[in-house]
Amino acid sequence: MGEWAHGLFSCxxxxxxCFMVSFLPCIPFGKNMEAAGLTSCFVGGLILFVPLLDIxxxxxxxxxxxxxxxxxxxxxxxxxxxxxCGWCAMIQETSQCxxxxxxxxxxx
Numbered sequence: 001m002g003e004w005a006h007g008l009f010s011c012x013x014x015x016x017x018c019f020m021v022s023f024l025p026c027i028p029f030g031k032n033m034e035a036a037g038l039t040s041c042f043v044g045g046l047i048l049f050v051p052l053l054d055i056x057x058x059x060x061x062x063x064x065x066x067x068x069x070x071x072x073x074x075x076x077x078x079x080x081x082x083x084x085c086g087w088c089a090m091i092q093e094t095s096q097c098x099x100x101x102x103x104x105x106x107x108x
Contacts, residue, residue: 036064
């Protein structure tokens, strides 16, 4: 099993993702949902505006990214990361989704 390409608190290692998550979080969330194969980018972005559904889908998204990239972890760890440092978790997910499961760039 692998590890995340960037640590949870490596927020500034991808400054572009940092700005997007800080100012327009619906865009990276939607792109991450699409990259994980859960839904389209548009629907994923809209989900972020629906209370409770956003959190449930975020847990599912993080689990899907871990599974897709062979990253060790658990639902408890995902809940902890999202609830304790949501922006850091989203930046970490965004940085990971830029990598294909094989380690190459999947998209710009």
